[in-house]
Amino acid sequence: MNKRELILEATLDLITEHGFHATPMSMISKKAKVAAGTIYHHFENKEILLEALYTESKGKMGRAMQLATVNGENYEADYKSIWISLFIFYADNSKTFQFLEQYAQSPFIRKETKEEQRKHYQPIIDFLGQGIRKGYLKSIDVEILTEMVHGTVVSAAKIFHQQKELSKIAINELAQFAWQAAKA
Amino acid sequence: MNKRELILEATLDLITEHGFHATPMSMISKKAKVAAGTIYHHFENKEILLEALYTESKGKMGRAMQLATVNGENYEADYKSIWISLFIFYADNSKTFQFLEQYAQSPFIRKETKEEQRKHYQPIIDFLGQGIRKGYLKSIDVEILTEMVHGTVVSAAKIFHQQKELSKIAINELAQFAWQAAKA
Amino acid sequence: MNKRELILEATLDLITEHGFHATPMSMISKKAKVAAGTIYHHFENKEILLEALYTESKGKMGRAMQLATVNGENYEADYKSIWISLFIFYADNSKTFQFLEQYAQSPFIRKETKEEQRKHYQPIIDFLGQGIRKGYLKSIDVEILTEMVHGTVVSAAKIFHQQKELSKIAINELAQFAWQAAKA
Amino acid sequence: MNKRELILEATLDLITEHGFHATPMSMISKKAKVAAGTIYHHFENKEILLEALYTESKGKMGRAMQLATVNGENYEADYKSIWISLFIFYADNSKTFQFLEQYAQSPFIRKETKEEQRKHYQPIIDFLGQGIRKGYLKSIDVEILTEMVHGTVVSAAKIFHQQKELSKIAINELAQFAWQAAKA
DNA sequence: TATGAATGAGCTTTCATTCAT
DNA sequence: TATGAATGAAAGCTCATTCAT
The missing domain is CATH 1.10.357.10 (Tetracycline Repressor, domain 2)
Structure with a gap:
C-alpha cells in the first residue's frame, strides 16, 4: 500500500471519528505512519x-x-x-x-x-x-x-x-x- | 434582545457560513457585539x-x-x-x-x-x-x-x-x- | 467576622494551597462568600x-x-x-x-x-x-x-x-x- | 548550545526575576530566541x-x-x-x-x-x-x-x-x- | 521522495478589574 | 458598602506548514 493511500485511509478514519477541525495533520501522519512533511508531498x-x-x-x-x-x-x-x-x-x-x-x-x-x-x-x-x-x-x-x-x-x-x-x-x-x- | 440570544444568533450565522473550526470565538463575539469573555459567562x-x-x-x-x-x-x-x-x-x-x-x-x-x-x-x-x-x-x-x-x-x-x-x-x-x- | 478578615483568611487558605497565580480573585470571592467587587472595596x-x-x-x-x-x-x-x-x-x-x-x-x-x-x-x-x-x-x-x-x-x-x-x-x-x- | 538548554536558561533567569506567573511563555521564547512552539517540543x-x-x-x-x-x-x-x-x-x-x-x-x-x-x-x-x-x-x-x-x-x-x-x-x-x- | 524539528500566527480561554445597580 | 455581569487584554497552547537534511 503506497503512502498516498495510507494517508487517505488514515484521514478517513480520523476525520469521521473526530471531525475535520479536531484532526491535526500530526495525528494523520502518526496514524498513517509517515512523517508530517510526507503528507505535503502528496497533498498541497x-x-x-x-x-x-x-x-x-x-x-x-x-x-x-x-x-x-x-x-x-x-x-x-x-x-x-x-x-x-x-x-x-x-x-x-x-x-x-x-x-x-x-x-x-x-x-x-x-x-x-x-x-x-x-x-x-x-x-x-x-x-x-x-x-x-x-x-x-x-x-x-x-x-x-x-x-x-x-x-x-x-x-x-x-x-x-x-x-x-x-x-x-x-x-x-x-x-x-x-x-x-x-x-x- | 439579551446577550445569550445575540450570541446564539451570531453563532448560527457564522457557523453555517464558515463551519465550526473556521469560526473563532472572536468572530462570534464581534458579530454578536459582546466581549469575548461574555460568551463564557453564558456558555462554558x-x-x-x-x-x-x-x-x-x-x-x-x-x-x-x-x-x-x-x-x-x-x-x-x-x-x-x-x-x-x-x-x-x-x-x-x-x-x-x-x-x-x-x-x-x-x-x-x-x-x-x-x-x-x-x-x-x-x-x-x-x-x-x-x-x-x-x-x-x-x-x-x-x-x-x-x-x-x-x-x-x-x-x-x-x-x-x-x-x-x-x-x-x-x-x-x-x-x-x-x-x-x-x-x- | 468582618468581610476584610474573611477575604484575608480565604486568600491565605487558597494561596498556600494553589499558589498566587493559580488563585483567581473569583475563587477568593467565592471562598470568602463575598462578591468579586467587594474585595476591591477593601484592597486596591x-x-x-x-x-x-x-x-x-x-x-x-x-x-x-x-x-x-x-x-x-x-x-x-x-x-x-x-x-x-x-x-x-x-x-x-x-x-x-x-x-x-x-x-x-x-x-x-x-x-x-x-x-x-x-x-x-x-x-x-x-x-x-x-x-x-x-x-x-x-x-x-x-x-x-x-x-x-x-x-x-x-x-x-x-x-x-x-x-x-x-x-x-x-x-x-x-x-x-x-x-x-x-x-x- | 541546544534549544532545550537555551530555554531552561532563559526560564531560570526570568522566573527568578519576575516569578512564575509573571513570566509568560512568550517572554521565555523571546529571551531564549526560539519560537513559542519550540518550547512545547521540548516541554509538554x-x-x-x-x-x-x-x-x-x-x-x-x-x-x-x-x-x-x-x-x-x-x-x-x-x-x-x-x-x-x-x-x-x-x-x-x-x-x-x-x-x-x-x-x-x-x-x-x-x-x-x-x-x-x-x-x-x-x-x-x-x-x-x-x-x-x-x-x-x-x-x-x-x-x-x-x-x-x-x-x-x-x-x-x-x-x-x-x-x-x-x-x-x-x-x-x-x-x-x-x-x-x-x-x- | 521522505523526514521531523522548528516556526509563529492565531486559536480558546482566563481573570483582574470596572461600574451600573 | 455590596453586588456580579460584563469587559477585553493577555495568557497558554495548538497546529498547518516549511525546509535543511
Whole structure:
C-alpha cells in the first residue's frame, strides 16, 4: 500500500471519528505512519487532502452503483437493483458514507469540486429520466426526483448504521418504499 | 434582545457560513457585539455553545411541527399537513436547517444531547404508529418509517435551498411522493 | 467576622494551597462568600491584597515572639524561650508559616514592604546584640547572626510540617542545636 | 548550545526575576530566541518546564556537593568542607539558589518530583549518619539533622545574596556555627 | 521522495478589574 | 458598602506548514 493511500485511509478514519477541525495533520501522519512533511508531498495542504478524499469517495460510490444488474427488461426491478446497490455500498463502507454525508454540504469542500463530482449521478439521472419519459415514474423535474430518491437511500443507510438491524426483507421493504414513492 | 440570544444568533450565522473550526470565538463575539469573555459567562466553552445551539434549534423544529393542522378526520390530509409544516420550517429557516443537517451526525454533539433531543419526534412517531395500526401505512418498524419520512422532508428542503424554485404545486407533489412512499 | 478578615483568611487558605497565580480573585470571592467587587472595596488590587496578608502575617509572628518569657536572669534560658516561642507559632500556624516562607523571597512583595516588616525582628536583634556584647554569643555581625538563628527555627518548622513528629524532647534538642550554634 | 538548554536558561533567569506567573511563555521564547512552539517540543507545558528546571537544578546542586574534599581523616574538616562546597555553589549560582528556595516548597512542583530529587541528599545523609554513629555528632534523627544543617547553608547563602559581603573569615565563622550546632 | 524539528500566527480561554445597580 | 455581569487584554497552547537534511 503506497503512502498516498495510507494517508487517505488514515484521514478517513480520523476525520469521521473526530471531525475535520479536531484532526491535526500530526495525528494523520502518526496514524498513517509517515512523517508530517510526507503528507505535503502528496497533498498541497489540508483542504486539498480533504477534497481528494471527497473525490475518491464519490468515485467509489459511482463505481458501486454501476455494479447493479440493469438489464432493461423490467424497469421496477432495475430501479430497485440500483437502489439496493447504492444502499449496500453505504452499508458496507460506513466511514465513507459518514464522511460523504458530513462533508457533502460542508463549506470545506469547494463548490466546483462538488459540482464536478455530480457526474457520478449522471447514469442515475439518465435512468430516472428514461423512467419519467416512459411513464413509469412521476413527471417531476428529474434532478429533483434524483435527489429525492437518493435521499431515501441515505435515510436507509443512516438507519442501518444506527444499528437497527435490517434484515433482507426490511431492505426490500425500503426499496419498495422508494419505488412507490417515485412511481407514477 | 439579551446577550445569550445575540450570541446564539451570531453563532448560527457564522457557523453555517464558515463551519465550526473556521469560526473563532472572536468572530462570534464581534458579530454578536459582546466581549469575548461574555460568551463564557453564558456558555462554558465553544463545544457547549454549539450544543446549546443544537438544542435550541431542535426545539424550534419541534414547535414548528406542532403548528400543523391535524384534525383526525382524514389521515392522508393530516400526514401531508405535518410533512408540509416541517418542510416550511426547513425552508423558512435555512440556517437552522443547514446547521441541523451539518451537525446532526457530527462528532461535535455528544450522543446524550442527540438522544435527548429525539423527544421532539415523539408526536410524529405516535402519529405514524397510529397510521400503521389503522392500516393506512406500511407495517414497517415505526422508528424506521419515521426516519424514512423525515428523510423525504430533508431532501425536499435541500432541493429548495439549492434554489431550484419549488412552486406550491411542486411542494404538493413532493408531499404526495412522501405519502405514496409510506402508504400501505 | 468582618468581610476584610474573611477575604484575608480565604486568600491565605487558597494561596498556600494553589499558589498566587493559580488563585483567581473569583475563587477568593467565592471562598470568602463575598462578591468579586467587594474585595476591591477593601484592597486596591490583587497585589495589595497579597501585601496586606504579608503584613498581617508578619505582625502575628512578631506578637508571637513577644509572648516568650524573658526574665533576664539566665541568657541561655531566655534565648531558648524565644526560639521555642517562634517555633510554636510556626508550628501552630502552618498556613501562615508556609505563606511567609513562600512569599518572603518572592518578587510579589515589594522591597519596601519587606523592609518595613523587618521591624518585627528588632527585639530579637536587640536581644542577640546584647548577648554578643555580654560575651554569651559569637561575635558575628548581629544581623547575620539573627538570620542564621532564624534559619534554624524555619528549618525546625519545616521538619515539623513534613509530619516528622517532633516530641517535646526533640524540640528541646533543636533549641539546644540553635543555642550551641550561636553561643560563644 | 541546544534549544532545550537555551530555554531552561532563559526560564531560570526570568522566573527568578519576575516569578512564575509573571513570566509568560512568550517572554521565555523571546529571551531564549526560539519560537513559542519550540518550547512545547521540548516541554509538554509550562508546569513541566518548571519541573525540568527544578530537576536540573537539584542535580547541579548534588554534583557541587560531591566536589568537597572528603578524605575521612578529620571528620570536622570533612564536615566543614562539604558545608562550604554547598555554600559556594549557592553563592556562585545565585539564580539557581533563588529558584530552588522559591520553588522548593511551592505547589508548582509535584510531590513526586520533590521526593525523587531527595536522592541528591543521600551522600550527605550517609555522611551525617556516620558522624552520629561515631559519636562526632548529636544523636538526633539523621534526616532531621540533615535538614537543620542544610538550613544553615541556606541561611548563609541568603545573607550572602543580600549583599552583606562575606569575607573568607566570615564564611569560616558560619561553617563553625554549623559545626558547633551539630557536634555532639 | 521522505523526514521531523522548528516556526509563529492565531486559536480558546482566563481573570483582574470596572461600574451600573 | 455590596453586588456580579460584563469587559477585553493577555495568557497558554495548538497546529498547518516549511525546509535543511
